[in-house]
Amino acid sequence: MSRIGKLPITIPENVDINYNDSEITVKGKFGTLQTQIPTVIKITESDNILTVGLSEQTRSVRALHGLYRTLINNMVIGVSEQFEIILELKGVGYRAAVQNNEIILNLGYSHPVNIKIPNIISVEVVQNTTINLKSCDKELLGLFAANIRAWRQPEPYKGKGILYKGEQIIRKAGKSAK
Incomplete structure (x- = not known):
């Protein structure tokens, strides 16, 4: 049994969960999310605590538990609660x-990036150099942030x-003069 898989999930009061054998839907203050689940994953709910179990104990099924x-x-x-990712633009003229x-980025190219x-x-730009991204879908938020970051990765x-935000870039020394 997976260590992470056997941990219970506490359901807040303002969250409504509906599930059947192949799909789970979660509704809350910030939106509605749904996903497909395999039939070997069994979900049980009692007293605002959700537990995820397995119907069989094969290696491939146990890998899906956690x-x-x-x-x-x-x-x-x-x-x-929503997830938040903060991106910082560092560079002369980066806005x-x-x-x-649409997000319009000026990243030193000959054209703006849309x-x-x-x-x-939801996107909020603070001081032209900080982008706050918020969403209820963690996967989509991470993909969108990575997509923005791919336009000008830190060098x-x-x-x-x-x-x-908070990322440290390991700096390299440039060419040394002789």
């Missing part, structure tokens, strides 16, 4: 703005690029 427990837990946390459901914002993600010589 995964689906974590996915369901992330859904519960997301609809009740961001939100306009008409990225469409998914409906489930080790000057430390310029798009960084996650």
Whole structure:
């Protein structure tokens, strides 16, 4: 049995969970999330505590136990509290703005970069160099943040690029003069 899989999931008061053999739906203050679950994963609920179990004990099924427990837990946390990722733009002239459901990034290219914002993600730009991303879907939020970051990944010589908040870039020494 998985150590993570056997941990119980506490359900907050404002979260409603509906499940059957193949799907789970979680509704809360910040939205509704649903996902498909394999039929070998069994969910039981009692006294606002959700437990994830298995119907059989094969190696491939046991590998899914912790995964689906974590996915369901992330859904519960997301609809009740939301997830947040903060990106920082470091570099001369690097700026961001939100306009008409798009993020417009000036990253030193000859053209601005326009990225469409998914409906489930809210974006706020602070001081032109900090992007706050919030969503109830942790997976989609991480993919969107990585997509933005891919336009200008941090480089080790000057430390310029798009960084996650608190990320440390290991700097390299440049060429040494003779």
